[in-house]
Amino acid sequence: MNFSFLRFFLTIIFLFFSCTNNPLTTSFNQYSLKVNSVIVTNITSQSGTVYWECSSETEGSLYSNIEGKLISFYTPIKSKLHSYSLTSLKPSNTYSFAVFCGNDYENLNILNFLSSFRTLNQEPSLSEIYQRGIWIFGGMNSQDKLISDVDIYDPIENKWYLKVTTMPNPRIHAGIVAFNSKIYVIGGLIENTVNQLAATSLVEVFDINTNSWSTLSNMPTSLQGFSYGISGEGIYLLGGATTSNMLTSTLSNTIYRFIPQGSGLGIWNTLISSSAISQKVDTVGCAFNGVLYFGLGRSASSGLAQSSHDAYVISSNSTSGITESSFNSGRHGAASICYTPKTSDPFPSDSKAILYIGGSSLQDTTQPVTAINSSNTYEYYLPNDSSINPNTMSVGLPLPVNLYMAAGEISYLKRNAYLFGGLVNRGLLNTSVYYMDLANPLGNSWIELTDKMPTPRYGHKAVILSRN
Template sequence: ALVNTVYYYSVYTKNTANKFSLGTKAVLEIVPLNTIYSVEVSAFTVTQPSGTINASLTWTNPVDSDFDSVLVLRKTGAFPSSATDATATTLYAGSLTTYTDSTTLVNTVYYYSIYTKNTSKNYYSLGVRKSIEITSSPNIISTNLEIVSNFNSVVSDSSIELSWINPTADFSGVLIKRKADSYPSAYNDASATTIYENNGTTYSDTTGLTNNTTYYYSIFVKNSSALYSQYSSRTFKTFRTDFTPTVRQRCFYLIGGSSNYSAPFTNLVSQIDAYDPVTDIIYDNVATLPTPRYGCTVSSTNGKIYIFGGLDSNKKLVAKVDVLFVSSPIWPSNVWSTIQDYPAPKFMARSENVNGNIYVFGGSSDFYGTTTSPATYLNFATYFITNEISMYNPQTETWVVDRKYVPLMAGSLMNFGSGVYEGNIFYGAGRYTTAGALSLGTGAFLLNLNTFISQAALVGTFVPSAAAGNVMYQKKAVDGTDIAFFLHCGGTTTASTSEPIRAVAANLAAVTTCKMIRFPLSTGATAPTWINFGAVVKTLLTARAYNQAEYYGDSIYTFCGITSPSGVVLNSVEKINVDDALTFPTGWGSVGTGGTLSPRYAFDITKINN
């Protein structure tokens, strides 16, 4: 052996059948004899006390006038090679004769070395070694030790509020631990922070929180014998102090949808994300949708967002209307409520706020079975496309479906776009049925809500597409004139009777195409058609379908969707600036900092209308 060299040894046993064992391993660093303190501790033991998953170390210090202290090191996989082993964990340095290692985990072998150090030279001994495997304690893993239920967390402006329901059998309290990178693994996880130990049912975590950090909580139950459960209930939340009431009021909110194109209904997105168009900052996971849904439509009024229709994880139409109170002064506590059920639920419908009332229209009301291989699709969803309109009055909290007061659409549509112009609803560019066959709509209609008259369809020459991002953009030019147009960006050019849209033996054909219709509309033979988006055509950076679009000030944004042919679900944002001449000189660009949007498609987006 050479000095200052680490050697790794394995000893194997062999039976009479010439079969070898797995072996016992040891590591040793050869150091110069003149640098070794020759006196060791005695009676070194490592045990696991009953009812714990700790390691208890005891020893007897040497009786020597040159003795100064001991150093306890620990490793997994092998013993520490020397007192200077940089890969080992230092547990203790001092002159005591006991130490309790409370950072151990069950079903793990730990290797301990204890070294003595002298006073005269600060030399260390070669060390004494012991190992132990920490096993599950019957008192720790107990079927009689229930965990708490309904362990929830919500974020306020300065804290994360935790709540839970305690068990009743053999209960004396709970212990809550917190980490910033993963869930605490056990009640004695030394890498976690203990934030609460008592017998209450709520706790406000305000200590040591860092903005835009996700915190993971585990809550362990303690019984009357002061023993803790090994298993826990868990919850997590991202803490933020910058999601202020002012920011909330100007954000776009991305709600619903699925994160997987092949298996949409087992991957519904419950996370609600917000996007601040003033700062281009993403605020992810600002709230959790009570009823995750595919193909929902959302609108807002009076500081509240209403979520209508869609399909749940069982592919059932959702009549329940979830309402998010974005303007709540105690956000995010108690921000969810419901209203009367949507009387005629659909999926892939549209909704618009017109003069404080919300109109929900179009969509599909059913499908004929599903295809599940190689992916999940709803068959013949287009056979149930409707032209029905329902109106919800937030003031009276009632639905109006009487055709004396609410008209029908000029045609049946799903996967289409809509907007509001001068108190009337503009809609078009979706999927409709003609003589039982599916086509992609190039038409568009302006529905007068006073006369119930729809202006004739507008037609264009571009390749039709559906399931695109659509937005009615309006602003004042520098000279005071009104600028208004309806933008249709992206979408898919393939047709199918299924939902999601699919092409034969391929994914949907997502496109980068952008087209628009200028407002106000003329009439008769001079009615405007779809035109290019800019004299020099501005196309999206990424082909995307089932995306959504919104605008703020001088900018238009489009979010998420599916690209093709891969079928990858996107979580990106593109932005384009709108100049008065509508030349869009900068083109589309990628934006979004701060958080990370959840990948999603078949969702909806809204900004807050007060």
């Protein structure tokens, strides 16, 4: 090794300890033999591949310092394009390197050849994906076939994890609730023995710790198209119909309560409200502090879309204790998203709220419906115990597309609301995912993600594990 090469080599080592913010791609024009460009691809949490292009066919070399160990690479093969993969790196670290073309070390200006890149974050564990991901359960495809695959969308990495589990009995218009690291699938419409959709009383639970399904105690009756929410140790169900014929089978003033029992089968109770509850199907809502809010939906007697809004107070077994703002338009099959920030969340001071999105204004008495007039309406409701403007219903910016029977949830880490799938028109599925920044829920627009839903569906539900 001659002295000029040694001087070059030692200077590289010095610069690796003193230089951190260098461009990823650079062009050099000082000499007739030069590096035209440098780029790093296939970057992961532990590796990256460096490509560099020479101005003519020549040898190539690379030097780097990886965790205190000098890495050197030289190829005598003359080529314009050279590459080398740096491995055994640490996540979320910046790594510098130097590349050059040829072997005329006397004419190299090494400052122009230094570049750097940053490795990705550590690949999340399955447990992390489960906890921060949005689970997509149930629903139908564009041919009205029930979907059994359960997918997870990770909003942190904007990545889908497909078929993380399979529903033993796929269904539509069910209640799907995450509670104590388990996901409960309650009622809905399933396919019977003659390949027809029928309401069911079946209750199943997916345990994320054991990655297994179990069958629990059946509901007191078959039920589909109902509102539901969690309060205390119970899951409360309200409204809906006991068959697929809503004209003859809707419940009157009845609330069902399910109390899970760890490894047991659970206990069902039937409550009769002390005040009247309108008979409706496909209402939506949320439970906050012992109050189950429910609204929109279809009238059981006519199938007309409703704009009414009500609340069942669990402690008083009544709907008469609270006055709720009505919706601006009648719709059924809307998506509802419950926003319930906790003190441990990045934005704990945000007000709890309910987001109501889309739906159909068309009268219909069948289930599933035969025709829709989908909507792009987005309404934002602050409940009665909100710290700001309680009992306020406001209209936000509309969706970019009309949707019926979409599903939505929150990423509290991202402070975004997400909306998945749904029908644009009967037989035409929406394949897109939309999100909205909740920093300004009435002023921010819904934005379409680049990646599409891997399994488009409607009548499905989206749940997260971090709220209960």
